[in-house]
Amino acid sequence: MAEFKGTREAFAAALIDLAANDDKIMFVSPDSLKAMRATKFAELYPEQYVEVGISEQNAVDTAAGLAAAGLTPFVGTYAGFMTMRACEQMRTFVAYPNLNVKFVGINSGLLGGEREGVTHQFYEDLGILSNIPNYTILTPADGYQTYKAVQMAAKINGPVYVRAGSGREANVYEKDAPFSSDGITVLREYGNDTLLLSSGFVLDRVLAAADLLKEQGVNVTVGDINILYGKNPEKIIEAIRKAERIVTVEDHNINGGLGAYISRLSAENAPKFVKRIGLTTFGESGPAKELADAYGFSPENIAKTVKENL
């Protein structure tokens, strides 16, 4: 495993390592080679790099064709250019025939798009894909987890979406920590006042909130949900059963992502109060930290929301 920093470099490192042992691995680029930090992959495996130009629908269709002929293509670009512009191709020509195409969507969330502004920030991707059968949706929390998620994606038979960011994500996990196949990793167990669930790159903020709360005498359990709408949610349901109440935090619209998923699992299996922290409006340009703070993802605001709902 080469050195890498953040989710984009993690993707490229994982892809290179996969290709070293599997000549079916392909990368389809709608002019996203640089954005995906995959230039080295193209140098090492020029025949496995397919450039189609700025044409996302064509990229997804091309990948469907490659997969139908037995290869394992990855399509990587900005999350919304795939899940929105090429949504129908992802549904009809990949998910419906259950083809082995892997998608890595960067710039997801406010933190993923930060200074670029709304055109390049995508907080709808999970809501879109959660409505399409056959997708496995992976939401790694940092670069190390993204590396593992990309590796897992290649092993799954069928379409997979890996949610990635800007590349400036804080590392939370140890480099060698596994990417949980149960869909949940419990990272703090201070107490049972609230089950605080996070998904994606807000995890460092959620952990900071848990520490703030502890100082204030509120003891929470923090879980990182890394697979959304997965096939085996038993461990997540187990955590919900043990919880007094739940707060979810996600850098996504509050509909269709983590909060909606946990609400459903709770309502159907073990009804608990669920408060969702997420986006309800479009974002704007700004430095990552200030932007995330302004839209409710500061540790202080997360802690405050937990306390208000005790």
Added chain:
Amino acid sequence: MNSAELKQVADHLRMTAVDMVYKGKDGHPGPALSIADIMAVLFFDEMRIDPANPDWEDRDRFILSKGHACPIYYAALSERGYFGEKIEDFKLRALGSKFQGHPVMNKTKGVDMTSGSLGNGISIAGGMALAGKYRRKDYNVYVIAGDGELQEGVCWEGINSAAAHKLDNLIVFVDKNGWQSGASVQETIGSNNIKERFEAFQWDAQEIDGHDADAIKAAIAKAKETKGKPSVIVCDCVKGKGLSFMENDNAWHKGVPTEEQYQQAVKELGGAE
């Protein structure tokens, strides 16, 4: 097969398609009949396929990008033996039928790609052709697209990148029958100069009579000789070709023959045998 034999096959496929729509009480007969002669040449003369081994790695691939014309596709697959015995009643569009309203690769043996949402066949075929190049396979990928369909932007994305990748194992037929769902192509978009557009995108382009089996065969042979670029064969076709009451009447884009019209079809196309 010689051209007389292929003409007979094409008319038989036409009759089977009409029978399918008549019995299923739904479907697109006009667009299906338009491409019968191209289908006959591809499935009965040209393509390297093995109905007993539909997933054969080295087979030629086929995508019916204008997926609504699928009755003729199902007829060709049945006639070639993909389903064992020839099918009497396809139960087209019926609940539980493997013959869906538009082609579905995991439901119907011999269908290489799901299609029906217009515009995507060429891009997907590009992926299949690239895979063939990468894996050093010598198969060809064939597509039939509609002339109306070419109004979809994604077609031109795929046409662009297929030329960039020099996919000379990709051969696209355009069924230029001049009609689309609502009106003529001319009325809808003002021009139908398909060959010139493909040429501008650096494709090898020919224009032929899409109902002349010899011309279709010769065009394919020329396309296969062309190296370093993909090929388009623009086929001048008549929508509803082969049935007097259907030809060039766009009401038959989608429609079900009456019993009287069905009997007329039996007469004109020589029966369903």
